[in-house]
Amino acid sequence: MTDNPMSDGPIGDAPVQLPLPGFDAARAEWRQAYAEQIGEEGTVRNRSGIEVKPLYTAEDWDGSGYMDDLGFPGQLPMTRGIYPTMHRGRTWSQRQLIGHGLPEDYNLRFRTILEAGGNAGSLIPCNSVYRGFDCDEVDPVLLGTCGAVVNSVDDMDICYRDVDIGSISTALNDPLPFTLLALLLAVAKRRGVPWTKITGTSNQSDYLSHFIANHMFYRLSLPGSRRVLLDHIDFCQRQVPGWNPVSVVGQHMQQGGATPAEAMGLTLSTAIQYANDCLERGMQPDQFLPRFTFFFDISMSFFEEIAKFRAGRRIWQRLVRERFGASDPKAWRFKFHAQTSGVDLTRQQPMNNVARVTAQAMAGIMGGLQSLHTDSYDELSSVPTEEAARVAISTQNILCEEAHLTDVIDPLGGSFYVERLTDEMEARIEAVIARIDDAGGMYRAAEAGIPQIMMGESALAFQERVESGAQTVIGVNKYEVDEVSDAATPLTRTDDAVMGGHVARFEKFKRDRGQQAVDRALDDLARAANAAPGTPEANVFGLSVAAAEAGVTHGEICACLRRELGNGEPLVLA
Amino acid sequence: MSQPPKILVTKIGFDGHDRGSRIVAAYLRDAGMEVVYTGPWQSIDDVVTLATQEDVDVIGVSSLATDHLLLPKLMDALRAADLGHIKVVVGGIVPDADAESLASAGVARVFHPGSTREDIVGDVGDLAREARAGNAVA
Numbered sequence: 001m002t003d004n005p006m007s008d009g010p011i012g013d014a015p016v017q018l019p020l021p022g023f024d025a026a027r028a029e030w031r032q033a034y035a036e037q038i039g040e041e042g043t044v045r046n047r048s049g050i051e052v053k054p055l056y057t058a059e060d061w062d063g064s065g066y067m068d069d070l071g072f073p074g075q076l077p078m079t080r081g082i083y084p085t086m087h088r089g090r091t092w093s094q095r096q097l098i099g100h101g102l103p104e105d106y107n108l109r110f111r112t113i114l115e116a117g118g119n120a121g122s123l124i125p126c127n128s129v130y131r132g133f134d135c136d137e138v139d140p141v142l143l144g145t146c147g148a149v150v151n152s153v154d155d156m157d158i159c160y161r162d163v164d165i166g167s168i169s170t171a172l173n174d175p176l177p178f179t180l181l182a183l184l185l186a187v188a189k190r191r192g193v194p195w196t197k198i199t200g201t202s203n204q205s206d207y208l209s210h211f212i213a214n215h216m217f218y219r220l221s222l223p224g225s226r227r228v229l230l231d232h233i234d235f236c237q238r239q240v241p242g243w244n245p246v247s248v249v250g251q252h253m254q255q256g257g258a259t260p261a262e263a264m265g266l267t268l269s270t271a272i273q274y275a276n277d278c279l280e281r282g283m284q285p286d287q288f289l290p291r292f293t294f295f296f297d298i299s300m301s302f303f304e305e306i307a308k309f310r311a312g313r314r315i316w317q318r319l320v321r322e323r324f325g326a327s328d329p330k331a332w333r334f335k336f337h338a339q340t341s342g343v344d345l346t347r348q349q350p351m352n353n354v355a356r357v358t359a360q361a362m363a364g365i366m367g368g369l370q371s372l373h374t375d376s377y378d379e380l381s382s383v384p385t386e387e388a389a390r391v392a393i394s395t396q397n398i399l400c401e402e403a404h405l406t407d408v409i410d411p412l413g414g415s416f417y418v419e420r421l422t423d424e425m426e427a428r429i430e431a432v433i434a435r436i437d438d439a440g441g442m443y444r445a446a447e448a449g450i451p452q453i454m455m456g457e458s459a460l461a462f463q464e465r466v467e468s469g470a471q472t473v474i475g476v477n478k479y480e481v482d483e484v485s486d487a488a489t490p491l492t493r494t495d496d497a498v499m500g501g502h503v504a505r506f507e508k509f510k511r512d513r514g515q516q517a518v519d520r521a522l523d524d525l526a527r528a529a530n531a532a533p534g535t536p537e538a539n540v541f542g543l544s545v546a547a548a549e550a551g552v553t554h555g556e557i558c559a560c561l562r563r564e565l566g567n568g569e570p571l572v573l574a
Numbered sequence: 575m576s577q578p579p580k581i582l583v584t585k586i587g588f589d590g591h592d593r594g595s596r597i598v599a600a601y602l603r604d605a606g607m608e609v610v611y612t613g614p615w616q617s618i619d620d621v622v623t624l625a626t627q628e629d630v631d632v633i634g635v636s637s638l639a640t641d642h643l644l645l646p647k648l649m650d651a652l653r654a655a656d657l658g659h660i661k662v663v664v665g666g667i668v669p670d671a672d673a674e675s676l677a678s679a680g681v682a683r684v685f686h687p688g689s690t691r692e693d694i695v696g697d698v699g700d701l702a703r704e705a706r707a708g709n710a711v712a
Contacts, residue, residue, distance in 0.1 A: 128588055142587055146640055
């Protein structure tokens with residue numbers, strides 16, 4: 001063991017004890033030299049408002065709290081990672097968002113991924129689907145521009161044509177009332193695939209994040225949403241046990257303007273709300289908590305993001321044990337998907353975004369993520385082109401297989417700076433959670449507009465920093481160049497005639513189905529929505545699945561539940 | 575102009591991302607303009623009705639997910655309602671090729687990502703004055 005952690009020698013087994021011989025004199029000498037050379041210097045703060053010093057030493061983190069604060073991977077307090085082997089055992093899933101055009105287009109894209117050795121994918125539906133409509137209810141000019149048009153059990157069948165849906169993992173971008181999963185389960189029934197073999201995640205199940213931050217996904221009233229999410233969790237627990245029914249989303253808050261600490265705090269508060277609601281429904285923490293997953297943004301603030309994820313893991317295991325009494329180690333694991341930050345990309349000099357996405361992805365990887373989406377460099381100009389989408393995937397492959405990022409678990413653990421920053425982020429995040437607790441939990445806080453105001457203020461403050469030049473954005477407020485805009489060819493829109501053919505096929509599907517069964521299924525669904533929750537007959541999600549099997553469409557399920565449970569109107573503040 | 579410029583900040587179509595529209599609304603208010611702000615998913619008819627009721631000079635549409643493709647229909651509807659003097663601007667993700675077709679449909683200005691407060695406040699103020707002058711003539 002060496003008694004000076006700042007020497008080249010390895011730190012031994014015993015905790016480092018301050019004071020260190022010679023430390024004070026060396027520090028004084030460095031401080032003087034630093035001040036002489038740097039001159040006037042303002043306070044540097046990260047996005048969460050934490051002051052960042054020019055140097056961190058054993059004064060900031062001396063290792064004496066190692067076992068309490070860090071421990072080992074897969075062990076409490078989970079700071080270093082949720083599995084013993086982390087990326088050395090299994091690297092992250094590459095979950096690129098895919099979907100545009102027709103179900104046929106999606107099927108082609110998905111099969112290409114499978115042929116390339118993938119076994120997981122996501123399904124991004126068209127924005128008309130997000131808003132709860134079928135293709136025959138909307139302006140055709142917008143169909144298929146941002147995702148695949150999937151409305152019926154036949155559409156879903158085409159999405160997974162020649163794919164064994166029992167052997168893949170699918171992340172469905174499927175807001176409440178989860179019509180896409182209902183359609184997928186109907187396809188499984190049709191093909192004789194048992195629901196126990198269906199695995200994946202209901203992305204966009206976090207209705208509070210939609211009410212607060214990403215209104216596009218917000219469909220049902222708050223009380224209706226609360227009810228349907230619990231029905232969904234309950235149903236999946238019983239009948240689709242390999243499915244993750246809840247993904248709590250911090251990404252919307254951070255993309256909407258929340259600082260990294262605010263986004264993490266609001267996300268954990270949301271998870272607390274859902275867990276409390278599950279408890280109230282009579283569910284067992286060790287059953288539902290292991291199926292909770294999370295989804296975060298990764299901004300350009302490299303170390304801050306790493307500290308955010310490490311702190312998040314530490315807080316979550318404490319929360320689930322102390323507040324909910326979870327005793328199954330699976331419930332302590334803070335499993336998360338992360339996406340690089342679209343708002344940090346620039347339209348100017350778009351190739352620069354490859355560097356940004358790389359830095360963001362590295363922060364997520366070093367932060368211990370389980371799954372990653374890398375943005376395409378052209379997202380500020382259009383829906384990604386094929387080439388840009390390929391570069392985004394290659395970025396992941398390079399980081400995974402060339403850069404040796406996966407050799408060591410939690411490689412920044414023990415860094416004076418990162419450990420100190422993890423502690424400071426933890427304190428900020430805890431403060432946000434306390435504020436939401438004081439407001440009566442996330443549901444009440446969202447109704448009162450508290451997170452909306454928090455995010456709006458932070459978004460404006462960040463934009464002011466960009467405007468003033470305090471926050472550098474290369475190509476926007478520094479190193480600008482005159483440029484002719486990039487000549488990349490955007491993804492072509494589906495031909496109007498082809499989309500028209502799809503709509504006609506959809507209308508034929510509706511004409512040919514058994515109308516009696518459809519009417520009965522919709523009646524049952526409406527009745528369930530008005531019945532006291534807690535029984536299978538009143539499970540709105542279960543009845544939605546039955547409706548999908550009877551040929552009821554996505555838009556019809558959404559319309560029925562909007563009518564019975566109330567339309568979703570977000571609280572819009574400006 | 576005796577009265578401050580009056581601007582409708584809105585979103586049409588399906589998308590609901592509003593970080594940009596909230597910031598722009600705050601910028602315009604700070605610059606002394608009167609801002610009418612709506613939530614997302616306004617129909618073309620909603621926008622025309624609101625523009626008539628509020629007698630706005632400029633309509634600012636925020637679009638991040640292809641909703642700008644509806645703008646030619648908004649322009650037609652405004653002309654049909656005899657509101658052709660109102661200037662329409664769009665901010666957000668608009669591919670270059672689409673920006674050209676929007677311009678020929680009569681959209682006055684596209685604010686791409688990276689636009690500054692100065693650009694937005696300056697141009698919207700100028701357009702509001704033009705709109706009011708155009709309305710006085712008509």
